[in-house]
Amino acid sequence: MEALPPFLMVASNDDAELKERILCTGIKALLKKPINPSMLYDETVSLCALRAQVPLFDPSKINLSSKRILVVEDNDINLEVATYLLKETHANVEVARNGLEAVEIIQEQVHPFDLILMDVQMPLMDGYEATRIIRKELNLLTPIVAMTANVMIHDIEKCLAVGMDAHIGKPFEVGDFYGTLLEVLHVTVAMKPKPQLIAPKSAKTLFAKQEAIKRLGGKEALWGKLFRSFFETYLQLPERLHALIAAENRITLLDYVHTTKGLSGTVGLIQLEQSLGALERSVKEKNSFENLPLDTVLKEHHALMSVLRSEYEKLSTPSSLKQIHFSFEEKKVLESLLVELQTALELSNVSKVTFLLEQLFSHGEVAGKASFKELLFTCKQFDFEAALHHVERLSEEIING
Template identity: 35%
Template sequence: MVVDAALPDGSELPGRLRLAGTDAGAGGPLKVLLLGGIGGSPHAARRDADAVLARPLRQSVFLRLAAAVVSGRASAPPEAATEPSLMPAPVEADCRLRILVAEDNPVNQQVAQRILERLGHHVDVAANGLEAVEAVCALPYDLVFMDMQMPELDGLAATRRIRALETAVAAIPIVAMTANALPSDRERCLEAGMNDYVSKPINAMRLAEVIARVAALPAPAPAPAPQADAEQPAPPSPPAAEAGDAILLDHATLEELEQQLPAELVRDLLATCLSEADGFATTIAAAAAIGDLDQVEYAAHSLKGSASNFGLRALAGVAHRLQAAAAAGPADVIPHLAAELHRTLQRSRTAVEDRLRSA
């Protein structure tokens, strides 16, 4: 089966298919080929796939790789084998930039700010599009990372306002940050005047690469690998048993984040994320009860973004379905999804607690 990583649930499908299609009859276990999304594919999706096809897709490559997968000759997914170091080295002092992050979710703000600071840059934060426009008019920023969906003024509208300014500020590089990963979203960003696009959950190397592209900096260099203690065995991977737990909490995504930020900070942010999720769930239930679909969509979008950052796969999935139902229907499923969100949140909290106890 070929799975497109650009689909709304494309990063989760390989794992689900692994669980659901463990035996495809006489042909043996189901084989999954992942078609990589814009800017690469999530670690969890690559791990659960038998092979990864990079875009642009070529027929000859597809046929050769499909034959290798079916015959059992394909080993590690090619994209995974060439994945760059997660934490690039900080830039030199003369390459440090003043960067504005426009993002309304406090947890996502901190993740982006701390990663960019570790890359060596000075970072300020704006909580919505209006604040972003005011900030770039007040201070000489070198670059803006702009979330697409924010209150007061969304990222697309904020970008259009900046581009309409009659000063040099109008030419500031602007990069979209969004939890969506569809090609149509990239087109909307470019049409609004943005220079580039990075999908959530964010990755330090991809951030460094996009900064190098739009700000004409040297290409990011991988940070020196930490010296391993030869006498200490590598820590075991989390047990696979917990197939349900693997769907609730993607340990690999969490471990990737811990390679980019201090583990203690990740744990604190994860606790904050779950606390905020309670508030989002309450907001969604209350908004659904009075038919406020705009509020349901906004809260679900915010929850989806923060949950994705920490590998809370099931929680992000339900939030995505809520967002889609609020935006395009059917609206009658929203109360049922709100109840499912509450149940999934409780199960996700238990999975996180179990993971922290075993750390």
């Protein structure tokens, strides 16, 4: 006998006792009235998401070495995933951290980009405005693919209306990511005999590590690096939310919740991703900061803390931080980048510093070093004098590594 489809109940309240009684009957989720299309969509996708099929092409056969791709993304973790996946294809990748920087890079380009991957929500200039300028003022037809966690029909239509060609959902799934790129670039690759299936998200799963790794194409080392970065900011989640709500800073609160929601999904915190989604919707829809669904987020944060801390400590044990030895070729590349970075720091060239840090970050062995993390921190604080000392230290470690 085939399994019954999941049931979703809609009720006028969602107190803990009612929710527990309902879930015990086999009903998978409870939505509190009034509901809107976004809420219904999110819960339906969560419960009934058909297994995502990795396309029939073989990602290892993708060769984009002749393509120049600009990635426009302000979040470190999303940027790491995108650049990592692109470098697997041997593409030539450049990075911009917001729409304004992207427009400046495009205006100065000597050789045109073949593709632009554009985040939608960014500081200084968002992806919509950047795309409008690229299309209307620069009159460029370069393919632009939106990278967004918002995948409702009206969100996709908004991307297309400003001139984008396609969209990739966040958190990234390897099959969707590569499939969209190949379609937009009109590239064909070798076919696989059978597709692989990725299990759908489970509404009851607090920490779906293996599912998250599968969505990254089985790249466990990449997941580990992303998880470590995420956990270090995750510790401050309650304090950050309370502070933003107390300050009634709606724009910053929405940006923070939206970003954390996407990153939660990337590392496999499915239920937290959904709760942050509910909080994001509530902040958008309410005129006041009262009665926000914050308790659910905080309870899940508390419930997850011990297991996530254990995972973080396991990834940070000496065995995973053993001495790294760089090849002669790797040393030459890294030393060259560090020399350029030293010059950029001395000249306070912020855009150049940002670009070179991303180049260094793409080398996983370097990104895991404590000296690089300290370098990154001082650069974010614009303490370039201190950053120069960390460059020297990192250079010595690479030479001796």
